[in-house]
Amino acid sequence: MQRHLISAADLTRDDAILLLDTAEEMARVADRPIKKLPTLRGRTVVNLFFEDSTRTRISFEAAEKRLSADVINFSAKGSSVSKGESLKDTAQTLEAMGVDAVVIRHGASGAPYRLATSGWIDAAVINAGDGTHQHPTQALLDAFTMRRRLVGRDAGIGRDLAGRRVTIVGDVLHSRVARSNVDLLHTLGAEVTLVAPPTLLPVGVETWPCEIAYDLDGTLPKSDAVMMLRVQRERMNAAFFPTEREYSRRYGLDGERMARMPEHAVVMHPGPMVRGMEITAEVADSDRCTVVEQVANGVSMRMAVLYLLLGGNEPAVTHTRPPAAQQSAGERSAHTFDTAEEK
Amino acid sequence: MSRILIRGARVLGGEARDVLVDGETIAEVGTGLSAEGAEVVEADGKVLLPGLVDLHTHLREPGREDSETVLTGTRAAASGGYTAVFAMANTFPVADTAGVVEQVYRLGREHGYCDVQPVGAVTVGLEGQKLAELGAMHESAAGVTVFSDDGKCVHDAVIMRRALEYVKAFGGVVAQHAQEPRLTEGAQMNEGVVSAELGLGGWPAVAEESIIARDVLLAEHVGSRVHVCHLSTAGSVEIVRWAKSRGIDVTAEVTPHHLLLTDELVRTYNPVYKVNPPLRTERDVRALREALADGTIDIVATDHAPHPHEDKDCEWAAAAMGMVGLETALSVVQQTMVDTGLLTWEGVADRMSFAPARIGRATGHGRPVSAGEPANLTLVDPAYRGEVDPAGFASRSRNTPYEGRELPGRVTHTWLRGKATLVDGKLA
Numbered sequence: 001m002q003r004h005l006i007s008a009a010d011l012t013r014d015d016a017i018l019l020l021d022t023a024e025e026m027a028r029v030a031d032r033p034i035k036k037l038p039t040l041r042g043r044t045v046v047n048l049f050f051e052d053s054t055r056t057r058i059s060f061e062a063a064e065k066r067l068s069a070d071v072i073n074f075s076a077k078g079s080s081v082s083k084g085e086s087l088k089d090t091a092q093t094l095e096a097m098g099v100d101a102v103v104i105r106h107g108a109s110g111a112p113y114r115l116a117t118s119g120w121i122d123a124a125v126i127n128a129g130d131g132t133h134q135h136p137t138q139a140l141l142d143a144f145t146m147r148r149r150l151v152g153r154d155a156g157i158g159r160d161l162a163g164r165r166v167t168i169v170g171d172v173l174h175s176r177v178a179r180s181n182v183d184l185l186h187t188l189g190a191e192v193t194l195v196a197p198p199t200l201l202p203v204g205v206e207t208w209p210c211e212i213a214y215d216l217d218g219t220l221p222k223s224d225a226v227m228m229l230r231v232q233r234e235r236m237n238a239a240f241f242p243t244e245r246e247y248s249r250r251y252g253l254d255g256e257r258m259a260r261m262p263e264h265a266v267v268m269h270p271g272p273m274v275r276g277m278e279i280t281a282e283v284a285d286s287d288r289c290t291v292v293e294q295v296a297n298g299v300s301m302r303m304a305v306l307y308l309l310l311g312g313n314e315p316a317v318t319h320t321r322p323p324a325a326q327q328s329a330g331e332r333s334a335h336t337f338d339t340a341e342e343k
Numbered sequence: 344m345s346r347i348l349i350r351g352a353r354v355l356g357g358e359a360r361d362v363l364v365d366g367e368t369i370a371e372v373g374t375g376l377s378a379e380g381a382e383v384v385e386a387d388g389k390v391l392l393p394g395l396v397d398l399h400t401h402l403r404e405p406g407r408e409d410s411e412t413v414l415t416g417t418r419a420a421a422s423g424g425y426t427a428v429f430a431m432a433n434t435f436p437v438a439d440t441a442g443v444v445e446q447v448y449r450l451g452r453e454h455g456y457c458d459v460q461p462v463g464a465v466t467v468g469l470e471g472q473k474l475a476e477l478g479a480m481h482e483s484a485a486g487v488t489v490f491s492d493d494g495k496c497v498h499d500a501v502i503m504r505r506a507l508e509y510v511k512a513f514g515g516v517v518a519q520h521a522q523e524p525r526l527t528e529g530a531q532m533n534e535g536v537v538s539a540e541l542g543l544g545g546w547p548a549v550a551e552e553s554i555i556a557r558d559v560l561l562a563e564h565v566g567s568r569v570h571v572c573h574l575s576t577a578g579s580v581e582i583v584r585w586a587k588s589r590g591i592d593v594t595a596e597v598t599p600h601h602l603l604l605t606d607e608l609v610r611t612y613n614p615v616y617k618v619n620p621p622l623r624t625e626r627d628v629r630a631l632r633e634a635l636a637d638g639t640i641d642i643v644a645t646d647h648a649p650h651p652h653e654d655k656d657c658e659w660a661a662a663a664m665g666m667v668g669l670e671t672a673l674s675v676v677q678q679t680m681v682d683t684g685l686l687t688w689e690g691v692a693d694r695m696s697f698a699p700a701r702i703g704r705a706t707g708h709g710r711p712v713s714a715g716e717p718a719n720l721t722l723v724d725p726a727y728r729g730e731v732d733p734a735g736f737a738s739r740s741r742n743t744p745y746e747g748r749e750l751p752g753r754v755t756h757t758w759l760r761g762k763a764t765l766v767d768g769k770l771a
Binding site: 110 | 531534535536537538539540541542543545547611612613653656657658659660661
């Protein structure tokens with residue numbers, strides 16, 4: 001594992017599987033009456049949110065608290081960063097207060113990368129979504145959800161998603177979720193197809209490790225998982241598509257379309273859903289839709305990320321250990337939780 | 344006035360010659376010239392060029408003296424071998440009146456490091472709505488001949504047409520910053536494979552090419568000349584090549600950074616690589632070099648764009664666009680064009696002195712190195728190799744993309760009308 005989690009593309013297959021397996025162990029903790037581990041006791045994590053995002057912040061906060069970290073929430077609303085205090089000053093202020101990890105959500109693509117690589121701070125940086133670039137923990141929790149549903153909770157341990165067919169539908173152009181998912185799913189051996197109107201696919205997408213299709217109906221029967229992306233209504237004002245109605249007709253998922261999917265196939269959505277736009281209520285509320293499960297899995301997944309990046313109870317580990325040796329974090333993880341669990 | 348003997352220099356990269364400067368003028372070029380009464384500069388192995396002329400510099404004064412002033416900018420110019428620079432109009436206030444251009448012009452003359460030829464804005468406040476008083480700026484002491492809204496595109500086709508027509512009356516030229524504004528809303532980098540991955544707003548090549556195509560056709564229609572600023576794409580090269588083959592009076596410039604760097608560097612999210620137009624692809628870089636070699640692109644211009652540290656020490660989206668370039672331009676051109684065999688030193692003299700002086704009508708600059716000509720000269724040591732250290736820059740700003748990069752060649756001496764502005768690499 002690396003010191004920071006900036007992009008899903010930085011994860012090797014082994015990294016990813018270690019993270020998924022660790023998240024399964026974390027999930028077991030959630031099934032217990034006392035859902036807390038002492039793992040990060042005495043460590044401070046700041047949730048530095050420059051963009052509004054209630055669900056992601058709460059998910060990280062829940063994960064941090066279950067690991068007994070001290071949590072600071074810092075929300076700098078809007079995009080006034082460049083006007084007032086700089087990202088650098090904000091980060092340095094927080095580090096001066098003794099922060100071990102920074103979970104950052106920022107509207108500017110690359111802001112977490114800058115934070116991690118500019119020598120501004122020493123803390124571990126976890127990307128909680130940057131601009132239209134990456135959202136690696138979302139991709140991890142999605143992969144976790146897919147592995148559970150398509151491979152099996154126990155059967156999935158140690159395994160990847162080889163051969164599973166994942167279709168991602170919607171506003172790929174503006175989606176960090178799509179980018180992260182394409183990277184991680186490819187690493188895990190899944191076959192990804194992006195479906196969108198050509199206006200909502202970036203120029204250059206043809207080099208991504210996935211297939212591109214404009215026709216949803218043709219793709220659905222060949223999908224093990226269909227991930228619907230949120231489509232903001234205001235996109236139609238910039239001529240990305242003519243009307244909301246036409247968008248849902250061509251790219252929305254309703255009951256009729258869902259019926260074309262294989263029996264075992266699941267419907268996913270990173271949330272928040274725009275019901276009536278990319279997904280109908282019938283689909284959103286069906287058993288095949290994993291939206292709520294994804295939220296629950298998000299907490300376990302983020303616990304795994306924090307645990308592996310911050311090296312459990314060994315404060316010096318992440319700052320001094322050479323990268324080559326960090327792989328061994330996983331060997332520890334297998335036994336640490338049960339013994340360290342609070343009674 | 345003093346006499347200087349530059350001994351054994353390869354004039355324009357040719358055979359070794361002695362060049363005798365007397366006062367403001369070159370007195371004699373030959374071999375075995377007498378050093379009597381003259382200060383001798385040994386130039387064995389060095390290349391003597393006419394003083395370089397930059398058609399595209401941002402000196403920032405008035406208004407942004409925290410990033411550059413006429414003094415610091417012209418010192419940087421002298422360090423880079425320049426004897427004349429054209430100062431862009433996007434200052435605060437904008438150089439759209441005779442008063443502002445005269446101020447900038449006079450500051451340049453007073454400091455004496457490098458002639459400053461102000462560029463006048465095409466439209467009032469660079470707003471693209473109403474023509475600035477182009478004639479008044481031309482008739483002022485600054486004698487403005489180049490007009491540009493650089494930083495912004497004169498996107499309204501009618502305003503562009505009128506400007507092209509109007510400046511014909513006094514031999515002016517409009518230098519267009521070709522950027523279709525609607526296609527580049529929120530643009531952060533070249534649109535392509537890298538922007539798709541990085542999730543940064545794309546600046547498509549077509550936004551530049553469509554404006555250049557329109558402008559060369561407008562120039563043909565009204566019989567004016569037009570100059571294209573910082574041409575950056577392979578497609579733009581094709582359009583300019585076509586226009587020239589049709590006899591359209593178009594000239595074009597390329598920056599040193601577009602000759603060397605590509606958008607792959609943006610993967611670092613380091614805003615030192617953020618520039619407008621953006622760094623393009625390897626394919627574009629190759630096309631630009633070939634076009635500069637074959638003359639489709641007429642000149643190299645720096646687009647020297649100083650910014651204070653804090654405007655680059657931030658996340659990509661919040662950072663200012665632009666790079667300093669005066670002090671590294673010749674080295675980059677040597678590496679990309681001379682050392683690759685694409686251009687001779689004579690060619691460098693043309694692209695960096697003769698041609699820009701001709702386009703900008705800079706009298707006394709871009710002249711041959713021969714007896715009777717003004718002694719605007721640059722002496723280069725092409726054998727030098729060294730890492731770029733921004734701490735040593737004369738510019739007030741440090742936003743160079745070449746920090747730590749090894750570049751060939753070094754300007755050792757610059758003379759402005761016989762007066763040394765740079766001696767042994769140190770400002771006089």
